[in-house]
Amino acid sequence: xxxxxxxxxxxxxxxxxxxxxxxxxxxxxxxxxxxxxxxxxxxxxxxxxxxxxxxxxxxxxxxxxxxxxxxxxxxxxxxxxxxxxxxxxxxxxxxxxxxxxxxxxxxxxxxxxxxxxxxxxxxxxxxxxxxxxxxxxxxxxxxxxxxxxxxxxxxxxxxxxxxxxxxxxxxxxxxxxxxxxxxxxxxxxxxxxxxxxxxxxxxxxxxxxxxxxxxxxxxxxxxxxxxxxxxxxxxxxxxxxxxxxxxxxxxxxxxxxxxxxxxxxxxxxxxxxxxxxxxxxxxxxxxxxxxxxxxxxxxxxxxxxxxxxxxxxxxxxxxxxxxxxxxxxxxxxxxxxxxxxxxxxxxxxxxxxxxxxxxxxxxxxxxxxxxxxxxxxxxxxxxxxxxxxxxxxxxxxxxxxxxxxxxxxxxxxxxxxxxxxxxxxxxxxxxxxxxxxxxxxxxxxxxxxxxxxxxxxxxxxxxxxxxxxxxxxxxxxxxxxxxxxxxxxxxxxxxxxxxxxxxxxxxxxxxxxxxxxx
Numbered sequence: 001x002x003x004x005x006x007x008x009x010x011x012x013x014x015x016x017x018x019x020x021x022x023x024x025x026x027x028x029x030x031x032x033x034x035x036x037x038x039x040x041x042x043x044x045x046x047x048x049x050x051x052x053x054x055x056x057x058x059x060x061x062x063x064x065x066x067x068x069x070x071x072x073x074x075x076x077x078x079x080x081x082x083x084x085x086x087x088x089x090x091x092x093x094x095x096x097x098x099x100x101x102x103x104x105x106x107x108x109x110x111x112x113x114x115x116x117x118x119x120x121x122x123x124x125x126x127x128x129x130x131x132x133x134x135x136x137x138x139x140x141x142x143x144x145x146x147x148x149x150x151x152x153x154x155x156x157x158x159x160x161x162x163x164x165x166x167x168x169x170x171x172x173x174x175x176x177x178x179x180x181x182x183x184x185x186x187x188x189x190x191x192x193x194x195x196x197x198x199x200x201x202x203x204x205x206x207x208x209x210x211x212x213x214x215x216x217x218x219x220x221x222x223x224x225x226x227x228x229x230x231x232x233x234x235x236x237x238x239x240x241x242x243x244x245x246x247x248x249x250x251x252x253x254x255x256x257x258x259x260x261x262x263x264x265x266x267x268x269x270x271x272x273x274x275x276x277x278x279x280x281x282x283x284x285x286x287x288x289x290x291x292x293x294x295x296x297x298x299x300x301x302x303x304x305x306x307x308x309x310x311x312x313x314x315x316x317x318x319x320x321x322x323x324x325x326x327x328x329x330x331x332x333x334x335x336x337x338x339x340x341x342x343x344x345x346x347x348x349x350x351x352x353x354x355x356x357x358x359x360x361x362x363x364x365x366x367x368x369x370x371x372x373x374x375x376x377x378x379x380x381x382x383x384x385x386x387x388x389x390x391x392x393x394x395x396x397x398x399x400x401x402x403x404x405x406x407x408x409x410x411x412x413x414x415x416x417x418x419x420x421x422x423x424x425x426x427x428x429x430x431x432x433x434x435x436x437x438x439x440x441x442x443x444x445x446x447x448x449x450x451x452x453x454x455x456x457x458x459x460x461x462x463x464x465x466x467x468x469x470x471x472x473x474x475x476x477x478x479x480x481x482x483x484x485x486x487x488x489x490x491x492x493x494x495x496x497x498x499x500x501x502x503x504x505x506x507x508x509x510x511x512x513x514x515x516x517x518x
Contacts, residue, residue, distance in 0.1 A: 019156050019160065020272075020276055021160075022156070022157075022159075022160025022161075022163070022164070023160070023269065024269050024270075024273075025160075025164060026160070026163055026164050026167060026183075027265075027266075027269050028334055028335065029164060029167065029168060030042060030167055030171070030180045030183075031262070031265075031266055031335050031339065032335065032336055033168070033171045033172075033180075034171065034176065034177060034180065034262075035262070035338065036258075036259040036262035036263055036266075036338060036339065037257075037258045037259040037262060038176055038177045038180075038258075038262070039177075039261075039262035039265060039266065040253075040257070040258035040259050040260065040261030040262030040263075040265065041116070041118055041119050041122055041176075041177035041258050041261075041262075042122060042177045042180040042181065042265075043249055043253075043261045043262060043264070043265030044114060044116070044119050044122070044123075044249065044250075044253045044258070044261055045119070045122045045123055045125075045126050045177075045181050046246065046249065046265070047242070047246035047249055047250055048102065048109075048123060048126050049126050049129055049181075049184065050242045050246065051239065051242065052095075052098050052099070052102055052126065052127075052129075052130045053129070053130060053133045053134070053137075054235055054238045054239050054242065055094070055098055055235070055239075056091055056094045056095035056098050056130050056131075056133065056134045057091055057094075057133070057134050057137045057235070058090075058091065058094060058228065058231050058232075058235050059230075059231030059232060059233070059234030059235030059236075059238065060087045060090070060091055060137070060138070060141070060227055060228070060231045061137040061138060061140060061141035061144075062141065062144075062230075062231065062234050063087065063141070063227040063228075063230045063231040063234070064083060064084060064087050064138060064141030064142055064144075064145060064227070065141045065142075065144035065145040066145070066230060067080075067083045067145070067226075067227065067230075068080050068083055068084065068141070068142055068144075068145025068146060069144075069145040069146070069147075071083065072145065072146065077206070077207055077209070077210035078210045078211060078212070078213045079213065080145075080207070080210075081207045081210060081212070081213075082212075082213045082215065082220075082223065083223070083227065084138065084141075084142050086220055086223050086224050086227070087138060087141070087224070087227055088134075088135070088138040090224055091134035091135075091137065091138055092131060092134055092135065094134070095130040095131040095133070095134045096131055098130055099127035099128070099130045099131060100127070102123065102124075102126060102127045102130075103124055103127040106120055106121075106123035106124045106126075106127075107120055109123060110123060113254060114253045114254060115254075116253070116258055118177070118258070119177070119258075121178045122177045122178045122180075122181045125178050125181040125182050125185060126181060126185075128182070128185040129181075129184055129185045129188050132185070132188040132189050132191070132192040133188050133192075135192040135195065135196065136155065136159070136188060136191045136192050136195050139155070139192075139195035139196060139198070139199045140152045140155065140195065142199060142203055143155075143198070143199075143203070146203060146206070148202065148203070151195075151198045151202065154194070154198065155191055155194050155195045155198060156191075158190055158191055158194040159187050159188065159190065159191035159194075160187070162186060162187045162190035162191070163183050163184050163186070163187025163188075164183070164187075165183075166182065166183040166186040166187060167179065167180050167182075167183025167184070167187075168183070169183075170182045170183055171183075233373060233376050236376055236380070237375060237376045237379055240376065240379030240380050240382065240383045241379055243379075243382075243383040243386060243387075244356065244379070244382060244383065244386055244406065244409065244410065244413075245268070245272070247383070247386045247387055247390050247406070248264060248268070248390050248394075248402030248403070248405065248406055249261060249264060249265060249268070249402075251387075251390045251391055251394045251402060252264050252394055252399055252402055255391075255394055255395060256394070256398065256399070260398065260399050262339075263339060263341050263342045263345070263399055264342070264345055264399045264402055266331065266335050266339045266342040267327075267331070267342040267343075267345045267346035267349055267403075268349065270323065270330060270331070270334065270346055270350070271323070271346055271349035271350040271352070271353045272353055273319070273323065273350075274316040274319050274320055274323075274350065274353050274354060274357055275353055275356065275357060275360070277312065277315050277316050277319070277357065298426070301369075301425060301427065302425075302427045302428065305365055305421070305425060305427050306427065306428075306429065306430060308361055308365075309358070309361055309362075309429070309434075310430070310433065310434070310437070312357055312358065312361050313358070313434060313437050314437055314473075314478070316354055316357045317354055317437065317438075317441045318440075318441055318444055318465070318466075318469050320350045320351055320353065320354040321441050321444055321445050321448070321465075322444075322448065322461065322462055322465055323346065323350045324346070324347045324348075324350050324351060325347070325445065325448045325449060325453075325461070326448070326453060326457070326458040326461055326462070327342075327343040327344070327346040327347040327350075328340060328343040328453050329453060329454055329455045329457065329458035330343075330346070330458060331343045331346060332455065333455060333458070341399075342399075344399075344400050344403075345399045345400050345402065345403040346403075347403075348400065348403030348404055348407055349402075349403040349406060349407065351407055352403065352406045352407030352408075352409070352410040352411070353410070355407070355410035355411045355413070355414040356410040356413070356414070358414045358417075358418065359378075359410065359413045359414050359417050362375075362414075362417040362418055362420075362421045363375040363417065365421050365425065366417070366420070366421060366424065369424060369425065371424060374417075374420060375417065378413060378416055378417055378420075379413070382409055382410075382412065382413045385408075385409050385412060386405060386406060386409040389404075389405035389406075389408050389409055390402055390405035390406065391405075392405070393405040433478060433480075436476045436477070436478045437473075437478055439472075439476060440469060440472035440473055440476055440478060441469075443468065443469075443472050444465050444468055444469045444472065447464070447465065447468050448461045448464075448465050451464070
């Protein structure tokens with residue numbers, strides 16, 4: 001069973017990475033084709049895409065995964081299939097209703113809230129996305145429940161490729177921002193067709209010997225209510241998490257011009273790059289923390305939590321420092337010189353995302369020790385703080401204010417959840433070691449600030465910064481013996497490094513470069 005969990009965790013990580021990389025490529029292509037103003041109009045639709053997809057699905061895909069896995073393990077195939085059917089029917093119904101609402105409210109949103117008539121048709125195009133997205137969500141929930149996450153990866157690959165291709169085609173056809181949204185819509189259409197095909201081909205045969213259940217209306221409503229009770233906290237958490245990301249876009253869209261939204265939305269996806277690391281760590285940490293908690297093994301829980309927090313800070317913080325300092329050449333390289341005004345908000349926003357990575361790790365810890373509602377409550381409070389701070393700072397400082405407001409919010413969220421994790425788990429945080437990591441990053445920042453902020457300077461800074469950071473880690477004695485064994489186990493697989501493994505270990509140990517966590 002442990003091998004199955006590890007394998008599927010890795011597959012999920014690959015799928016999430018694929019989803020994020022594909023999303024970045026799509027944004028890079030669309031931003032260059034549309035320019036700041038058109039990209040701003042497209043960016044204003046992104047929060048509504050997320051909101052209506054979450055509301056339509058209602059958190060049911062994870063519920064499908066949970067109960068499919070549970071009933072399938074009990075060999076209750078009839079009930080397993082019924083869970084998928086009932087949840088899918090409800091999601092499609094909700095998606096159609098919400099699509100109709102968005103279709104008829106898009107004029108009000110565009111003209112009264114945003115004061116931007118040009119965003120009416122892109123918003124109407126979003127209504128096409130929702131029904132197909134819930135079908136995709138239902139099928140992926142089934143794949144996860146049957147531990148067939150490789151099908152999710154295939155499905156996401158089809159979605160990302162088709163989204164990019166159709167967006168390019170529609171934009172070149174002259175549909176402007178609406179073309180970018182239609183690209184997403186057709187990407188989900190392809191994704192839905194692919195997901196249903198994979199389900200029919202590989203999952204449906206598992207039910208061949210199961211007679212379909214004939215539930216009365218009341219019985220099916222009772223089954224649906226069981227699923228919804230599990231799904232509500234998931235949906236609320238997803239909406240709150242999305243609000244942390246997207247409130248800045250909505251506030252800028254209300255108070256400023258379309259091109260300002262475009263500048264902010266160019267910086268936003270780059271600032272989230274560090275989240276890929278924390279997402280990977282938190283995906284693996286959740287079952288590990290749950291296992292340690294179930295075994296009542298405090299020392300093992302201490303090891304998991306401390307290592308994950310340290311590895312997250314150790315890897316995410318230098319990446320955030322480098323992106324923040326070299327934000328101008330990064331924006332020019334990726335989006336073109338026309339998006340240079342995005343560099344300031346990127347410098348601030350990426351620091352906020354470094355705080356949010358710690359929040360994500362701690363959230364997984366609390367979920368693993370059977371406290372799933374605490375992160376939800378914290379995010380709800382964070383949403384209110386983010387709305388107030390973004391509104392105030394955007395009015396004062398423009399798009400920079402959105403970065404400031406979001407960064408303040410994520411810093412507050414991080415402080416609250418770290419305090420709760422320490423209290424709930426009774427773990428001892430190695431503050432001395434974390435302080436040394438912070439010092440190493442300060443050294444990195446000081447050196448990089450001296451390097452010219454040009455494209456060549458950015459390349460030199462990332463290379464030189466990596467070397468300086470590695471030297472700082474060794475000289476400040478940040479690595480533990482466990483860290484050394486962990487990293488050497490990976491380096492040992494590289495033919496050009498494994499022959500030097502023994503010399504590297506001896507050098508580190510002989511020069512007293514190991515930190516001992518008490």
